[in-house]
Amino acid sequence: ETGVTQTPRHLVMGMTNKKSLKCEQHLGHNAMYWYKQSAKKPLELMFVYSLEERVENNSVPSRFSPECPNSSHLFLHLHTLQPEDSALYLCASSQDGLYGEKLFFGSGTQLSVL
Amino acid sequence: EDQVTQSPEALRLQEGESSSLNCSYTVSGLRGLFWYRQDPGKGPEFLFTLYSAGEEKEKERLKATLTKKESFLHITAPKPEDSATYLCAVQAGAAGANNLFFGTGTRLTVIP
Numbered sequence: 445e446t447g448v449t450q451t452p453r454h455l456v457m458g459m460t461n462k463k464s465l466k467c468e469q470h471l472g473h474n475a476m477y478w479y480k481q482s483a484k485k486p487l488e489l490m491f492v493y494s495l496e497e498r499v500e501n502n503s504v505p506s507r508f509s510p511e512c513p514n515s516s517h518l519f520l521h522l523h524t525l526q527p528e529d530s531a532l533y534l535c536a537s538s539q540d541g542l543y544g545e546k547l548f549f550g551s552g553t554q555l556s557v558l
Numbered sequence: 559e560d561q562v563t564q565s566p567e568a569l570r571l572q573e574g575e576s577s578s579l580n581c582s583y584t585v586s587g588l589r590g591l592f593w594y595r596q597d598p599g600k601g602p603e604f605l606f607t608l609y610s611a612g613e614e615k616e617k618e619r620l621k622a623t624l625t626k627k628e629s630f631l632h633i634t635a636p637k638p639e640d641s642a643t644y645l646c647a648v649q650a651g652a653a654g655a656n657n658l659f660f661g662t663g664t665r666l667t668v669i670p
Contacts, residue, residue, distance in 0.1 A: 448601070486562070486660040487602075487645070534601050546592065549601030 447471065450535050450550035457525065458558050465520040465553045467535030473548070475541030476518040478510060481532040481552070493518065494541025525557045561585070562648050564661035571668050574635050579664045581646030582628040589649040589657075591629050593622050596643045596663070605631075605644075636668045 475494035492499040493512040509521040538545040594602035606615040608624040621632040643663040
């Protein structure tokens with residue numbers, strides 16, 4: 445497999461459920477990202493893991509919890525979500541997490557919270 | 559406040575009808591400007607990076623240009639397969655992914 449792979453592609457969950465999104469990159473990159481994409485809104489950075497350092501957007505609610513066990517795998521753990529969390533969640537990777545780098549995105553997980 | 563604005567929000571072109579998409583930005587200390595293409599049901603795909611005013615990049619029917627306040631993505635003689643949403647992103651200030659700001663995109667439809 446090549447590129448950035450995300451699973452599942454689609455997820456429907458209730459507000460009391462706990463689920464996890466998975467991302468795997470096969471590019472040998474050192475930085476991985478979670479972005480949220482909502483209709484008619486800019487991509488919103490949620491979390492970055494870069495060279496063992498984690499950067500997070502302070503506006504992301506604690507019901508989203510990232511995990512990065514190694515440079516190739518990234519998870520987003522979800523619990524007690526709200527309907528407004530319904531969106532496309534995109535994983536991306538880049539060489540080192542520095543400026544001027546292009547991002548490689550996965551196809552995303554389309555999340556619906558009922 | 560750093561901001562990236564794309565226009566128009568949507569654009570319909572006849573096949574072969576050339577046009578331009580606009581990305582204007584108000585950021586401090588531009589590090590780079592990126593263009594991405596996003597097809598329905600997929601993640602964005604990188605097209606170009608521009609670093610300084612006057613720089614131009616080309617790929618097939620696409621040409622990206624950069625000034626001190628905006629970037630244009632020129633599409634020459636588009637084909638239906640060019641239909642997609644085109645996203646602009648600006649890296650500003652200090653290094654790092656938390657200084658990358660995306661626009662809301664232009665949805666391009668090319669009619670055969």
